[in-house]
Amino acid sequence: MERLLESNTVLPNEFHAAYKLCFTIHDVAAQLLVSGIKQGVFITSIAFNGEHEKSALEQADDLLDWLKKSGRLNDEADVLVTMAFPAVLSDILHCIFEALEASRKGKLAIAYMLLRKPFQESLYLLESVIADKESFSKMIADDPSRLRPQNAGGIDGHIRRIQKVLKTIGETSRFNASYIAKLRYDKTENDSFDGICNKAMHLFTDHKSIKTEKYNINFIFSGMTQAMTQWAFLYSRLPYLLLYLLSLIEFIAERFSQTLPSYKVDMDRRIASSLLMADPYIDTKYRTEPLTHLTLMTRQWLSEHCMKNGFLAPEAEHLERMAVSGAFPMESDDEVHARHLLYEQLVSA
Template sequence: MEGCYGKYMTEDQFKIEPQYGPSHNFLVYCNDVLVSFLKYVDCEKLSSVKINFKNKEDEHSFADLKEGSDIFDWMEEHGYSDEMYELEYRHTFFSLVADFCHYMLESFECAAKKKVAVAYALLRKPLRDNLYYIEWLAAEREDLLDKLAKGKAKDLVINKSNAKKYIEKVEKIYGIAHQDGFFNFRYDKNDRMSLEKIWNKANHVITTHSYTKSAQGELNFVFLDEERIDEFTRYYYCVVPLVMSYAVDLIVAMFERIINVNPMTNVINRVLKLARQACTADGKFFQDALNILEVDEIPFFCPHCGNEIHMNLDILFELMNNMFKCEECGFKIESSNYVFDY
């Protein structure tokens, strides 16, 4: 294992080939961050929205709704459109993220076992579909929710032109710029290095599209030898962490707006995510990435006792491995996923 990160790794983390360990750990960490948000949402009942009724009549009318009644219709009819959209938004967003996590984690586990066909096949829905609708929610929330509630299925079909538009809006709204949302990787069958091309082959034994056409005598992903399996494994751990990083940045930004995090929470989580991602690089690139973080300049204090702590690489690595305890009060920061302590 390259870099200082290696000295903090445990035996349990070496279940895959060592060269893929840092990338695999980063992917699992990203998934854990999203799952921790979903657990927080459930614990804090954030799927619900408080309605400040305009009068007693509305309050009684809402309370008298019979089981099976359409709450959204009532809210729209009585002038609570803002609350209606917020409720629909949260339900749709949280559900899309949960579904995204289910598929991605299974893909990570298959990649670790070098079951490359299944690993790539499982990427298609979360990275092409779920992420598209999450971007749509982020960019044009009411448009998606209106079509979902009152439109037809054809109104919700993925459109590549719209995908580009949503990605551009995401960049403006949230300041997230990752290679145009990795559009070509996710949607372009014609791109030589496209994930779209690979997962189409992984999902079909025979493909006939001009850019993904099965070669004569080939059954897609059926006759792979060890060399080809290794190639697909290397490519997976090269590309998927980049796309996952973009997805997590967007989803976390959307979550943080819902829970209204304070600046310190935002900073510490961004630093930990960037540091973990830096560990996927080797040698000089690893060190360069850490230098960019300017670790010594990162503000840090114990969220329990307020003790100011001078950040350094050792403390950063302890945080990355969920091992940090405040020397002043003994408080342990839970940092294996999203840090809520601040």
């Protein structure tokens, strides 16, 4: 999963660590999707209450219609989640991949345009699945437009939804619901993707908080000074939202298949060490309390995790190797290789 940036890029060096962190998160989610499809885990089992139900289903023209008419709303919800999750996740990952590649090439308007859909709409759908699976099923069956984020009830409504989701997935200690809502939806705040994504999408914007300046066209006249601020904002905030997204993905994926615990913590070590490597490059003016809090909690978890497994708490010199291979501090190459062979065998089984 190592990403080489030394050539064919205009991305300044200070953003390389965050770029690699974002791609590590992307690749972990992509591997979950690919292995799930390969192993055929995205399925839903339906139990029949006798042969008459089995026969009735075989004669039905549409599975979802039969489930709905039979009053099997929980089964209908499970089927809809099974259908939607891998498809939506694939779309999210395509957008993130292309956004990261665009940013690497200096095409920042394209990068921000590509991030708007996954952060505002796709992530909202995943949150809906977690917050209330049955309600999600009913809305997508009866009126999918109700799953638009505009129906959340403003920023306060988004905060309440996200807080509920964080509580459900057990992530209230790492993430801040208010900050996540602001980053995604609050165009009145400078610290928000909403305003900058809208400016990237449209040549002219007239909302008072993002109104196009006189003698200007959004993003068209950006020079290196503007690009540096756009990169700085992107790579200070993007990891936070991607880590939140990954938490949701892993929570939903658990309903289909249990992940090998040692594999999950191996990936967690890579992500944690990558985050700690990227953090020093965040300029002081782009630091916020939620970002700092996440870094501190990550550092604490990683130290405790390594010591619990019989290794030293990681120092700066251990992080790069850990980010690439998941290796514990001072762990032998043979042990790391053996663990990777086990993962490859499990994936190919």
